[in-house]
Amino acid sequence: MSGDDSRETKVVGVRRLKEAMAKPTSTRIFTVANQKGGVGKTTTTVNIAAAMAMGGLRVLVIDLDPQGNASTALGVEHRDSAGVYEVLMGNAQMSDVVQKVAGFPVLDCVSSNTSLANAEINLVSMVARELQLKEAIDSISVNYDYVFIDCPPSLGLLTINAFAASKELLIPIQTEYYALEGLSQLLETYGVVKKRLNPSLNLSTIVLTMFDSRTRLSNDVAANVRSHFPNELIDIPIPRAVRVSEAPSYNQTVMTYDPLSPGAIAYMQVAREIAERGKAKDEVVFDSNVVSINYKGGIA
Ligand SMILES: Nc1ncnc2c1ncn2[C@@H]1O[C@H](COP(=O)(O)OP(=O)(O)O)[C@@H](O)[C@H]1O
Ligand SMILES: [Mg+2]
Numbered sequence: 001m002s003g004d005d006s007r008e009t010k011v012v013g014v015r016r017l018k019e020a021m022a023k024p025t026s027t028r029i030f031t032v033a034n035q036k037g038g039v040g041k042t043t044t045t046v047n048i049a050a051a052m053a054m055g056g057l058r059v060l061v062i063d064l065d066p067q068g069n070a071s072t073a074l075g076v077e078h079r080d081s082a083g084v085y086e087v088l089m090g091n092a093q094m095s096d097v098v099q100k101v102a103g104f105p106v107l108d109c110v111s112s113n114t115s116l117a118n119a120e121i122n123l124v125s126m127v128a129r130e131l132q133l134k135e136a137i138d139s140i141s142v143n144y145d146y147v148f149i150d151c152p153p154s155l156g157l158l159t160i161n162a163f164a165a166s167k168e169l170l171i172p173i174q175t176e177y178y179a180l181e182g183l184s185q186l187l188e189t190y191g192v193v194k195k196r197l198n199p200s201l202n203l204s205t206i207v208l209t210m211f212d213s214r215t216r217l218s219n220d221v222a223a224n225v226r227s228h229f230p231n232e233l234i235d236i237p238i239p240r241a242v243r244v245s246e247a248p249s250y251n252q253t254v255m256t257y258d259p260l261s262p263g264a265i266a267y268m269q270v271a272r273e274i275a276e277r278g279k280a281k282d283e284v285v286f287d288s289n290v291v292s293i294n295y296k297g298g299i300a
Contacts (some may be wrong), residue, residue: 016105021055021272022279029137029147030170030205031162036182037153039174040209042069043244045150047264048207050074050255051271053107057145060098062137063112064162065152066119071111074101075251078111085116087136088123088161094136103256108144116158123157130157130197134165155189163193163201170205173225175218175237180225203232204277207270211237236269 032045045061053059062084063070071078076099086092087110094110101107123129133149141147148170149162163169169190173179187203194201206229212218218237226233238244241263247254254264 017055017268019055021052021057021275023057023145024275024278025280027141027144027147028168028278029141029149029166030168031149031151031159031166032170032172033151033155033159033162033186034171034173034182035153035155035159035186036174036178039179040172040207040238041065041153042073042150043248044170044172044207044209044238044267045148046070046073046253047244047255047267048271048274049107049146049148050101050104050253051268052146052275053101053104054255054268055271055275056105057275058106058143060108060110060140060144060147061101062110062133062147062149062162064116064133064149064158066112066114066117067152068112068114068116069248070150071109072251073248073253074107074109076101076109076111078113081111081113083111083113083116084133085113085119088116088119088132090132094140098140106144119158120156123161130160130164133161134198137165155186160189160193160197163190164197166198167200168202168204170207171203172207172209173221174209175211175221177217179221205234205274206232207234208237210240212240213237234270234273236266236273238266238270239263241266 032041034041049059049061061070061074064084068078082092082097087094087097097110098108099111101109123132137147149166151159151162190203206225208222208225222237239262241261243258243261244254244263247257250257254261255267258264
């Protein structure tokens with residue numbers, strides 16, 4: 001689908017939502033993983049994170065992919081600055097490398113840089129090599145409602161570090177022919193980590209990406225995933241939408257690049273659903289930090 005290209009695209013600032021998103025009882029830490037490349041891990045990470053920040057939640061994104069796509073999409077400096085690699089190697093504190101994402105109330109990012117490509121090798125010789133990231137995240141997680149770790153397309157030591165540091169696993173699945181291939185390997189790794197390293201890790205969330213409702217294939221994949229993971233699947237698929245793929249080249253998420261486009265609306269709904277599922281019981285949601293949207297006037 002091509003979106004509505006007649007509309008002028010102009011960022012007027014980050015809109016915050018009239019209705020706040022529900023806060024979790026304690027910090028929810030997600031690994032976003034799928035060892036296939038190009039399935040929407042980074043896109044899902046940055047857009048759900050941005051949507052939640054717009055909903056009044058305090059959110060941290062950790063870019064664990066040496067390619068640094070999440071850092072790019074969030075517009076934070078990453079080529080020359082210290083980031084998650086320096087933390088993993090014990091050469092920096094997490095709190096020293098956290099960067100603010102411009103325009104959002106509380107959206108932070110720990111960037112990756114190309115040195116991170118050496119981490120898989122350098123971690124091997126370290127003591128407690130699977131737990132380096134966990135210790136770092138534990139030192140700052142209290143400052144956030146949500147932490148999302150964007151993984152590289154592999155099941156190496158970086159991804160294992162993310163699994164060990166997280167409470168939940170979010171798997172984005174692209175609705176295409178080979179979608180479920182490789183999933184068994186991912187689930188196997190998840191099982192091993194759960195048994196040996198992090199018993200509290202929970203595969204809680206599956207998001208369908210690049211969905212094209214006109215094709216039988218997309219619908220077949222969705223039905224298949226639904227039948228295997230009825231509780232984990234968020235039943236709001238992210239449509240294949242041109243605005244979603246354009247946003248990173250403007251150092252933006254689609255939530256700011258074109259907040260009323262179909263992709264942004266879908267990510268907003270998915271973010272709200274994830275927050276709903278994790279909300280504290282008996283909570284009255286009121287957050288004075290969240291102001292109303294004024295779509296006509298721009299910034300509220
Ligand atoms: N819903 C979507 N509609 C259109 N393009 C998308 C969508 N989601 C992701 N893309 C594009 O697909 C490519 C791969 O997505 P990405 O999030 O980088 O995957 P991964 O992190 O799993 O490698 C990127 O070019 C991205 O812009
Ligand atoms: Mg990626």
